[in-house]
Amino acid sequence: MEATRNLAKMQIAHLIKFAESFKGIEVHLYLNNKYVKLNYSDDQFIDILRKLQQKEVKEVFLHHEDCKKIMNRIEESMSAQTFYDPKTIDEQRVESTEAAMKVVKNLINQLGVDSETVKLLTTINGRAMSLLSESPTLHAFIKRFKKNCSEEFLRTILTSYLMSLVIDKFPWKSDPVKEKGALAAILCDMLLEKEDFPLIREWEKNGTELPERIRRHPLDIVAHLNLKRGIVPSETLTIIEQHHELPDGKGFPLGINSSRFNQLSCIFIITQQFIEQLFEANFDFDKRLDILNRLQKKYPTKNFERALDALITVVDR
Numbered sequence: 001m002e003a004t005r006n007l008a009k010m011q012i013a014h015l016i017k018f019a020e021s022f023k024g025i026e027v028h029l030y031l032n033n034k035y036v037k038l039n040y041s042d043d044q045f046i047d048i049l050r051k052l053q054q055k056e057v058k059e060v061f062l063h064h065e066d067c068k069k070i071m072n073r074i075e076e077s078m079s080a081q082t083f084y085d086p087k088t089i090d091e092q093r094v095e096s097t098e099a100a101m102k103v104v105k106n107l108i109n110q111l112g113v114d115s116e117t118v119k120l121l122t123t124i125n126g127r128a129m130s131l132l133s134e135s136p137t138l139h140a141f142i143k144r145f146k147k148n149c150s151e152e153f154l155r156t157i158l159t160s161y162l163m164s165l166v167i168d169k170f171p172w173k174s175d176p177v178k179e180k181g182a183l184a185a186i187l188c189d190m191l192l193e194k195e196d197f198p199l200i201r202e203w204e205k206n207g208t209e210l211p212e213r214i215r216r217h218p219l220d221i222v223a224h225l226n227l228k229r230g231i232v233p234s235e236t237l238t239i240i241e242q243h244h245e246l247p248d249g250k251g252f253p254l255g256i257n258s259s260r261f262n263q264l265s266c267i268f269i270i271t272q273q274f275i276e277q278l279f280e281a282n283f284d285f286d287k288r289l290d291i292l293n294r295l296q297k298k299y300p301t302k303n304f305e306r307a308l309d310a311l312i313t314v315v316d317r
Helices: 012-017 042-056 064-079 097-110 116-134 136-148 148-169 175-187 198-206 217-228 234-242 263-280 285-298 302-315
Strands: 007-011 027-031 034-037 059-063
Touching: 007 064, 012 042, 012 059, 027 148, 027 175, 059 064, 064 116, 116 136, 116 175, 136 148, 136 175, 136 217, 136 302, 148 175, 148 263, 175 234, 175 263, 175 302, 263 285, 263 302, 285 302
Parallel strands: none
Antiparallel strands: 007 059, 027 034, 027 059
8 A cells, every 4th residue: 555655647648758768667557446567578668658548548657756757857858959859759749738838838938038927928828718618618629629639739829828929019918918819829720620730731831722611610610609709709709710811812711901901810820820830940949030031021011010020029039
């Protein structure tokens, strides 16, 4: 009984990521109201963990001292430049919400944001999620999206945080305005599947055709959210409706031109595109000026210029 009290939870995803450092440690499962020690040799370590993952086992139990060593190793890795190494595959970057938030915090730190501002950004994002939890239907959509599209969910968090920082550069800034942007980031793609996002990225690069279901998804989301008007503000709906539009009128779903863009939509699109291209650059923050130059060419109109100017003051440090 004493031995079981010395066990602590550990996510299997973390063990797999750092398996080379921790082969052979004692791993226990909690089955039928008791702890069961796994038997394996070092060369079977990853295989057994992956099989457990396939069975949707997310957590195992380790001795506290082993757990502490692994968490220290994770902490070091998430704060090190090697975490942004191009050889790090996307699935490893976002194995868990904890790892995702480490990515967020490290990016925010690169922007030179102080800890109090980071806390405020986290609070704003948390309030948006809390608001959505008032609707069981919306909460279920977001939970499903987070599970099926974990990397995309990470991008929504980053977009939400960066958009809040950009809004701070405008005289009309306020926490309620930032929350409207955070809601848009969380909700704008909630009806899409994981396989839809590569198609959208291909369209952004080469103008390839998109299935009508994807082209309509902003309108479908807005139609669904219109039933929740007490929860979702009209400004958030406008951002969602416009988040795939382009100033030359070649975007979707409505093909509007630059004169019809809401300023919040411009900020959202610019920040979302910046995060998108930062992902493509494997989190190499030194490439931010190249990204900004590309965005200036793609979004040359006045309302987008204001958003870009604000973004530049945030990221060009």
